[in-house]
Amino acid sequence: MNWLFVRLPGKEGERPAEGLPTEAVQAAPADDDPPGVWAEAVSSAADKGLAAEWLARVEGDGPLAEVAVRSRFAEVRLAAARRITDLATLKRVAEASKEKDKHVYRYCADMLRAARQETERARRAIELAAAVRVLLEATPVAISHLLQIEKDLAALGKGGKETAECEALLEEARARVLHETQTQIELKARLGSAESLLADLRAAAAPSAEELAEWSAQHSALSEESVDTPAWLRTVPAGRALAAALEDIEARLIAHGDSIERALDEEEQRLAAEAAAQEAQRVAEEANRVATEAAGSAPAPKKKVDQEALQKLAAEFEADLEQGRIVEAEAVSKKIDRLLGGAHASGQVARRLQRARAQQARLAGWAKWGTDQAREQLIAVAEALLKGEPDIAERARAVPLLRREWKNLDGHGGASQALWKKFDRALERAYKPVAEQRAIEAAANEAARAAKSSLLESWTAWYAEQTAPDLKALDARREQIMSQWRSAPRAGFREERDLRKKFDALIGKIDAHLESARAAESARLKDLVAQAEALKDTAELGPAMSAAKTLQRRWKEEVTGIRLRHGEDQKLWRRFRAACDAVFARRDAEQTEREAQRTKRDEERKAEIEAARLVEAKKKEKHAARFAVMAEKAAPTADVPADALEKGKAERDAVLIDLEIALELATPESHAVARRARNLARLQDRFSKGITAQPEPEALVAKWYAIPAASDETQAARMAAVVARLLERPSQARKDSRS
Secondary structure, three states: OOOOOOOOOOOOOOOOOOOOOOOOOOOOOOOOOOOHHHHHHHHOOOOOOHHHHHHOOOOOOHHHHHHHOOOOOOHHHHHHOOOOHHHHHHHHHHHHHHHOOOOHHHHHHHHHHHHHHHHHHHHHHHHHHHHHHHHOOOOOOOOHHHHHHHHHHHHOOOOOHHHHHHHHHHHHHHHHHHHHHHHOOOOHHHHHHHHHHHHHHOOOOOOHHHHHHHHHHHHHHHHHHHHOOHHHHHHHHHHHHHHHHHHHHHHHHHHHHHHHHHHHHHHHHHHHHHHHHHHHHHHHHHHHHHHHHHHHHOOOOOOOOHHHHHHHHHHHHHHHHHHOOOHHHHHHHHHHHHHHHHOOOOOOHHHHHHHHHHHHHHHHHHHHHHHHHHHHHHHHHHHHOOOOOOOOOHHHHHHHHHHHHHHHHHHOOOOOOOHHHHHHHHHHOOOHHHHHHHHHHHHHHHHHHHHHHHHHHHHHHHHHOOOOOOOOHHHHHHHHHHHHHHHHHOOOOOHHHHHHHHHHHHHHHHHHHHHHHHHHHHHHHHHHHHHHHHHHOOOHHHHHHHHHHHHHHHHHHHOOOOOHHHHHHHHHHHHHHHHHHHHHHHHHHHHHHHHHHHHHHHHHHHHHHHHHHHHHHHHHHHHHHHHHHHHOOOOOOOOOHHHHHHHHHHHHHHHHHHHHHHOOOOOOOOHHHHHHHHHHHHHHHHHHOOOOOOOOOOHHHHHHHHOOOOOOOHHHHHHHHHHHHHHOOOOOHHHHHHH
8 A cells, every 4th residue: 555645854743844845644554453553653653642652553462563663753652562462572672772761671671570470470379389288288387487387478469360279279288387387286285284283193192092092083184085096296305205205194194093902902801801800809708698597596606806907997098088088998998807807896996986986977978968969059050061053972971971970979978769760861861972973983984994905906916817917017016005094984993903014015016026026127127237337348349338238128028017116227227328338439429539540641642642733733724824935935937938838737737637636635627637637647657767756845836836827717716625635644753642
């Protein structure tokens, strides 16, 4: 399409002054013309307003780029550049405008820089998201790494779909960290409770059954809470300390339970012995009574009384009455009666005993009144227990104490049947929740005993089937058994002690098997370590390396899977690896030394070659200078007749043919016949005349330049090729060095 413009002199975009010929109006493209036509029109428009108006019709990054580069007006170029969205197009516009339009170039450069930054931001956000996924795969989440990722993400800035995924993953990681932190706090709280319970157990010399039951319940609660502890939490110091504390608590509870059981057994034996002694005494007294009745009215022999002992008992009787010790006075009175044996005291002792017995009767009356008041108070205390919510522990402690106090009061006189029934009914009602609770506990203990017995039977049957067990599986199974035993509910003291003995016997068998395997594995590893350490002093490296590789293969292939205690396997592995590394370090050192020597030889060789090259280059320069001198000293042709010049030209052709034959260069087709003839002549001279030596090429070149001849471009080109070949030929020194 042809466009007609009438240009007026003046500055760019300046309208013509009045009075001057008016510029021809530029015709607008048709509405259906493609964007390229509109871009051409905008770029060629001489009117800024018209160009800005037409720019709105330009669509597409390509046409806009054309306007941004070619338009006459800076505002139009910048407006077109601002509408470009393709980065590659912006880059082309920036390169085209770098030295022409600083505004367009600056805009394009800023947009490209922002795009690069956004791309880098997206790439970095993807990398951070991948790093967060890696953190989430590990347990627990590394907080230091998480904080660093948050810092890096904050540096990228918020917003955009690039960082949305990373933000979501970080939120999940923060929730994980919060949960893991809360879990660790709970673990430390359980550890504190376990340590407090362990301190109480250590401080208790002889705890009561109630205290032991309470401690056992606390231990069971802690064990049940520890069942769901994650595996990673058991490996942290607090988890290991909690497991050790629970084991220590369990051992001490069993020990105290055994002590209480022994004390109860001894008490039962003592009560049985006392009951037997009382029964024997009753039988003896009954026999004496029967014998006395059988004797009838036969006068009994007068018994001789120990007066000294009687006076001592009388003094003790009076002292107890003065101190108000009625029970003790009653016991002394019975001793006096037995000492008298039915006889009567006489004299002063009789009067003293009569006064004392009268005083005893008065005190007994007062005591009976006081004991009745005390019994009323005990009944009030028993009825007070029935008020409010039942405190099982308090009632379990208070009811036996109240019954014991009532029994002690019976030593001062028996109570009425009404008082006893009232007291007994109150205590039975108070003790009913305790009995119900203990029935529940007894059922729970029985269920726990049955469950643990079932576990023990299954474990015992399983171990009996293990003829040649996998040691690694056996060790894992032992850990599982220990965990199940700790998490199982505890039975009663006696049952728990019996079950524990069976459990310890089973674990002892498993431990003996594992310890034997650990000893064998430790001996194997120590032997491999000793062999590896011995290789460090081996003189020959090759056999030492082969032996080290064999030992490494044996370390991996002969493994039994059993874990040694206290990280012994890791310690041995570090020693073994250090010994093998020392062997391979010798190889690396020798290789490094050989590489250094080879590098040194290569550098020396390169230096020699470079020196030879410099020498050869200097020789070539001298050689080329000699040929140049030959050319400068070529025979003059100014005063030579034309026929002589033609003859010289023919002679030069003959010399060139000799040079081309000697240097194995190609001869023009026009001189091919002459070359064949020259070769034939040389052969004839060789066989007929015995001439084999040929003149040196340098001599022939000198001869060629010495022949006066007419100038010939073909001959000059052929001689230039001869000289180039001569310069390429290696000198005798280089030939000698190569040989």
